Amino acid sequence: MLILLPGLICDASIYAPQTAAFSDSRAIDGYGMRDTLEGMAQYVLESAPEKFDLLGHSMGGRIALEIIRAAPERVRRLALVSTGIHPLKPGEVRNRFELRRVGREQGMEALVDSWLPPMVAPAHRQDAAIMEPLQAMCMRAGLKVFDAQIDALLARGEVKSLLPDITCPTLVMTGSEDAWSPPAQHEEIAEAIPNSELVIVEGAGHMIQLEAPKAVNEAIARWLAQPVTD
Numbered sequence: 001m002l003i004l005l006p007g008l009i010c011d012a013s014i015y016a017p018q019t020a021a022f023s024d025s026r027a028i029d030g031y032g033m034r035d036t037l038e039g040m041a042q043y044v045l046e047s048a049p050e051k052f053d054l055l056g057h058s059m060g061g062r063i064a065l066e067i068i069r070a071a072p073e074r075v076r077r078l079a080l081v082s083t084g085i086h087p088l089k090p091g092e093v094r095n096r097f098e099l100r101r102v103g104r105e106q107g108m109e110a111l112v113d114s115w116l117p118p119m120v121a122p123a124h125r126q127d128a129a130i131m132e133p134l135q136a137m138c139m140r141a142g143l144k145v146f147d148a149q150i151d152a153l154l155a156r157g158e159v160k161s162l163l164p165d166i167t168c169p170t171l172v173m174t175g176s177e178d179a180w181s182p183p184a185q186h187e188e189i190a191e192a193i194p195n196s197e198l199v200i201v202e203g204a205g206h207m208i209q210l211e212a213p214k215a216v217n218e219a220i221a222r223w224l225a226q227p228v229t230d
Helices: 012-021 037-047 059-070 092-106 108-115 128-154 160-165 183-192 213-224
Strands: 002-005 025-027 052-057 075-081 170-175 196-201
Touching: 002 012, 002 059, 012 025, 012 128, 012 213, 037 059, 037 128, 052 059, 059 075, 059 128, 059 160, 075 213, 092 108, 092 128, 108 128, 160 183, 170 183, 170 213, 183 196, 196 213
Parallel strands: 002 025, 002 052, 052 075, 075 170, 170 196
Antiparallel strands: none
């Protein structure tokens, strides 16, 4: 089974093109009100089969690494997509709290209107087929889930040291236009993981699954075809 982990205020719908293409796949439909990455990882592990392939996008990539920390023997293949391994950056707490303030004072719609467009490549920001499902998805999450997930991200632990010990086939992928998780960030991740492939999808931003589903699915198919030792 391929398990797909969504990112911040995302749910299973962001993986619609992938679950349609890969019959033996399941997208996690959010993490409830869990407010730690470790807790989210345990939530996934509780319902996962004994062995599985794992793809995490954005915050989901960090959750995937917590699953690797907790139960590396259960992960057959790993994909880290549009994500990061860095600790808190200067100004990150202030910026995330500013979004929280917008949500509390002006509502979730204002928060989404501020946060979402920079997550999409400029060429796609006027594409209703991409933007409308993303906006609806983020609105469904609501402010309480946003708050819990922001708390989890701000309390994240160190993960860089995990990378050299990852031995399973690993896909590292992002979009060429991803300003939040840029290609250079993924080059660093791929360089640290011994058995990894780096894929940069031209023209895609951070919401790569919906922005470039054909290229993403082709990369996933190649990754799933790599042999593993059970």
